[in-house]
Amino acid sequence: MHSFGYRVNALVTFAVTILAMLCAMASLSDNLNVPSPTAEVEVLNINWFQRQPNGNDEVSLTMNISANLQTVFTWNTKQVFVFVAAEYETPQNSLNQVSLWDGIILSKDSATFSIHTTNKYRFIDQGSNLRGKDVNLTLHWHVMPKTGKMFADRIVMAGYRLPEEYR
């Protein structure tokens, strides 16, 4: 009854149970945090705007992205993945989401940032609908925890109207 094997078994089972409970509690404690991040994206320049030979519109733009995501961080946060997407509707598509820039924030200290960048991924439409199009620039963030449930949220910022003509 009190053999070595039984004791090891009991000890390991207990340790794993405690560890699992700690992980669950760490993940649940994320729910107590109510983040209040702020963000601002400003389009500074349209570098070029053209129709590709295959008929899709492509635009290149320069942006200023500033955000404060410090309140998103908790003790169970491993990293925050943040990205800016252009979101718009076209006659063919009910939703288009094109990521323009993204970054990984590893610590609370670096969660306040302001960067000046051109779009990191190509902003190409499915078709030729971008002239004079109103796009919503949204800042999304996805929280990767040290353990447990992943969180995501976003801030929709003021729209931006693309130029009427190619340039």
Added chain:
Amino acid sequence: MGWVSESLDSIRSLQIRHVLTQVVSLGMIVTSALIIWKGLMCVTGSESPVVVVLSGSMEPGFKRGDILFLHMSKAPIRAGEIVVFNVDGREIPIVHRVIKVHERKDTKEVDVLTKGDNNFGDDRLLYAHGQLWLQQHHIMGRAVGFLPYVGWVTIIMTEKPFIKYILIGALGLLVITSKE
């Protein structure tokens, strides 16, 4: 030597009823594991509710050996989500993040482009030849939960099969020789 002969004695002294009890309890363990797995499949709607990360393409978020819990809800795929997808002609599913989404107005079909956080370029090079977008049917699920390190057990077992056999053998011997 004493241990071996003792074990042999214990095997010899087994009675048919005892053996049956052992077989039944072993069967209980196996079937309850199966029930949990199939139950998870029903609840999450994903054909493989738990996956192990095998590559470093999502570092520093997901490292090799981490476990992801998948969910396949009716909600449409959106940019930023981490999805697990199968590409035609590739056996091993890939875990990457969605960076572009185009959703049709009439059919609600989606065109999705993915990229690994740690990769330089998007995934078009990984897709089948000439494939530009992933569709809904390529996607097995989206990652909703995360558990570090636990997946190393499966990685070690698949890469070093003899450890698996040793483990199974030891467990089997334990079940046969244990008295209760």
